[in-house]
Amino acid sequence: MKPAPFEYHAPVTxxxxxxxxxxxxxxxxxxxxxxxxxxxxxxxxxRPAHIVDLNRISDLDxxxxxxxxxxxxxxxxxxxxGRSDVVRRALPVxxxxxxxxxxPAIRHRGTVVGSIMHADPAAEWPCLALAFDAAVTLARxxxxxxxxxxxxxxxxxxxxxxxxELATEIAFSTRFDTWGFYEFARRFGDFAVIAxxxxxxxxxxxxxxxxxxxxxxxxxxxxxxxxxxxxLEQPLSTESSATAATAARDAVEPLEDIHGSSAYRxxxxxxxxxxxxxxxxxxxxxx
Amino acid sequence: MTLIxxxxxxxxxxxxxxxxxxxxxxLRHDLGxxxxxxxxxHGVCGACTVLFDGETVRSCIMFAIQADGHEVxxxxxxxxxxxxxxxxxxxxxxxxxxQCGFCTPGMLLATKExxxxxxxxxxxxxxxxxxxxxxxxxxxxxxxRSVQAAAASLxxxxxxx
Numbered sequence: 001m002k003p004a005p006f007e008y009h010a011p012v013t014x015x016x017x018x019x020x021x022x023x024x025x026x027x028x029x030x031x032x033x034x035x036x037x038x039x040x041x042x043x044x045x046x047r048p049a050h051i052v053d054l055n056r057i058s059d060l061d062x063x064x065x066x067x068x069x070x071x072x073x074x075x076x077x078x079x080x081x082g083r084s085d086v087v088r089r090a091l092p093v094x095x096x097x098x099x100x101x102x103x104p105a106i107r108h109r110g111t112v113v114g115s116i117m118h119a120d121p122a123a124e125w126p127c128l129a130l131a132f133d134a135a136v137t138l139a140r141x142x143x144x145x146x147x148x149x150x151x152x153x154x155x156x157x158x159x160x161x162x163x164x165e166l167a168t169e170i171a172f173s174t175r176f177d178t179w180g181f182y183e184f185a186r187r188f189g190d191f192a193v194i195a196x197x198x199x200x201x202x203x204x205x206x207x208x209x210x211x212x213x214x215x216x217x218x219x220x221x222x223x224x225x226x227x228x229x230x231x232l233e234q235p236l237s238t239e240s241s242a243t244a245a246t247a248a249r250d251a252v253e254p255l256e257d258i259h260g261s262s263a264y265r266x267x268x269x270x271x272x273x274x275x276x277x278x279x280x281x282x283x284x285x286x287x
Numbered sequence: 288m289t290l291i292x293x294x295x296x297x298x299x300x301x302x303x304x305x306x307x308x309x310x311x312x313x314l315r316h317d318l319g320x321x322x323x324x325x326x327x328x329h330g331v332c333g334a335c336t337v338l339f340d341g342e343t344v345r346s347c348i349m350f351a352i353q354a355d356g357h358e359v360x361x362x363x364x365x366x367x368x369x370x371x372x373x374x375x376x377x378x379x380x381x382x383x384x385x386q387c388g389f390c391t392p393g394m395l396l397a398t399k400e401x402x403x404x405x406x407x408x409x410x411x412x413x414x415x416x417x418x419x420x421x422x423x424x425x426x427x428x429x430x431x432r433s434v435q436a437a438a439a440s441l442x443x444x445x446x447x448x
Contacts, residue, residue: 103419
């Protein structure tokens with residue numbers, strides 16, 4: 001099995017990469033970890049005429065905490081999110097989620113930003129991006145724009161990125177007081193059948209901000225406002241978690257596939273949201 | 288064609304490659320290192336696992352051209368003497384950790400990485416480290432046993448040294 005022929009570019013600076021994408025436009029695909037793009041090329045589901053390999057642009061390999069966010073550059077691998085002290089302190093949900101992403105060999109190559117750009121509705125990072133109010137930086141020659149995760153994902157494998165743009169960074173908010181993440185997959189490391197992420201701010205035990213997101217429940221990662229509203233201004237408790245879980249289950253209309261029917265997935269949504277909220281509750285109590 | 292230079296199993300190699308040549312095909316066809324197996328060819332089965340700059344990667348979803356300037360270790364790097372297996376290989380042999388052997392190169396390198404990071408893993412840790420390597424023969428019980436035996440043998444070796 002061979003990918004279709006392509007021309008290979010390995011720029012060493014961001015501006016070179018942006019110039020290439022500007023000139024080649026839809027003919028080019030940016031390559032970071034390649035854990036989604038290369039399989040698609042092997043199967044010839046993707047046949048870009050040009051590959052712009054980002055791996056030699058060392059400026060894109062960073063994590064830093066700035067202005068209440070954890071900023072993650074386009075070359076940061078999943079494995080790095082699991083072992084970096086900076087990440088663990090700023091966004092403790094990240095190292096907790098990394099073991100669910102593929103397998104060690106995948107995590108050594110695949111990148112956070114690459115997963116966001118691939119926009120698989122069942123993937124972990126897009127789900128976390130919604131719960132943790134992330135923003136994606138899209139750069140093109142001469143300008144950049146920053147898009148909230150809330151308006152970033154359009155449908156299956158589709159984001160708002162234009163062909164001449166490169167996603168250079170994702171910034172996750174570090175403002176949340178407690179969080180939870182629960183995933184159900186048939187085999188550990190597979191894509192989620194359903195996963196739920198919750199990020200909460202609390203004041204004297206009362207929820208002042210709630211964000212609940214799902215993977216595997218729609219054609220894109222999905223926020224669930226009904227579940228969030230059920231938590232708001234309530235004491236964080238077993239009862240409010242159960243109410244929010246029911247609200248989430250009633251709010252979704254999941255797609256069916258070989259891994260589960262719509263009804264089965266809807267049930268799982270309730271279970272996953274409740275378990276994620278239970279984690280958040282236990283964490284807030286220091287358990 | 289583009290000229291690339293890399294280190295494979297400690298030896299410097301320079302070859303002309305077409306950009307679309309996958310690392311696994313480069314290892315097998317250009318370098319004649321056929322120990323690395325081509326399984327699913329889209330990053331799912333783990334048979335093609337090699338070490339890239341010391342970390343496991345799937346060589347069927349990387350291009351050889353991306354390895355320019357880097358270091359690759361394949362299953363051929365394990366036994367340095369043709370008459371003597373590496374302790375991990377020995378343990379797989381002794382414990383029936385393989386039947387057809389197709390997945391074995393990937394299993395061995397994933398095991399090597401696991402035991403470097405965690406010299407005495409428990410069964411759950413072994414199963415989770417090898418979850419991305421699919422075996423259709425053994426049912427995994429003997430593989431887990433092999434890894435446990437390899438761990439014991441390598442820890443023992445460390446104590447002797």
